[in-house]
Ligand SMILES: Nc1ncnc2c1ncn2[C@@H]1O[C@H](COP(=O)(O)OP(=O)(O)OP(=O)(O)O)[C@@H](O)[C@H]1O
């Protein structure tokens with residue numbers, strides 16, 4: 442796919458991750474406006490959002506990564522689907538053409554790792570100038586039951602499979618922080634030196650927080666696709682990323 446941009450907006454930005462099902466509507470509205478401004482430049486965009494408090498809290502409550510509880514599965518999936526619906530409404534209000542894609546219905550995992558996502562409909566949406574909007578989700582696993590699929594894993598899989606040109610992960614921090622400073626660039630070598638500075642999340646997070654994110658992005662970097670982690674909670678940063686600016690921490694192969 443030519444000129445493909447993949448942007449993930451963290452659940453840490455669009456929800457309060459410590460209070461169950463608390464949407465940050467003003468953030469979703471602001472980000473939708475920024476995407477609408479940048480979209481006039483005719484980019485092909487896939488949007489992914491994290492689950493925040495519409496998934497992490499429920500998944501933890503039902504211990505979904507370790508035990509199979511069909512009611513908990515449905516409840517968690519419905520919660521993140523609700524968040525997706527709220528975000529889509531804000532995007533649509535800015536005259537963006539958007540459509541939802543729920544990973545539970547088109548993805549298969551093996552041991553928590555994606556083996557396939559049915560991407561044909563994503564391609565068709567892009568062809569019709571529609572932004573597909575995916576999210577972290579509860580997904581069935583070939584090894585039995587379900588596992589939690591992070592939005593970060595979806596980013597890596599789609600960026601590799603669809604040869605994305607630009608990949609950005611907006612979270613609630615300015616990038617990867619070491620001793621109070623943003624690390625400008627992370628390569629597999631640099632990672633070895635700083636990995637002890639990478640933690641999970643200060644909030645409730647069942648997919649490894651920053652540590653899980655960087656592990657995903659390093660896989661992508663080894664395949665030749667760079668990405669950046671930036672602060673999507675800050676005004677204009679999403680628009681700046683979509684306009685091609687380099688920002689936050691760059692994760693690259695060398
Ligand atoms: N070295 C580090 N630099 C930056 N953030 C770090 C670091 N170590 C741990 N973190 C934590 O990682 C968090 C970001 O990851 P988190 O998974 O909570 O956000 P997200 O991916 O945006 O949200 P979601 O998983 O809901 O999509 C930060 O808020 C911070 O608490």
Ligand SMILES: [Mg+2]
Nearest residue numbers: 491646648650
């Ligand atoms: Mg996360």
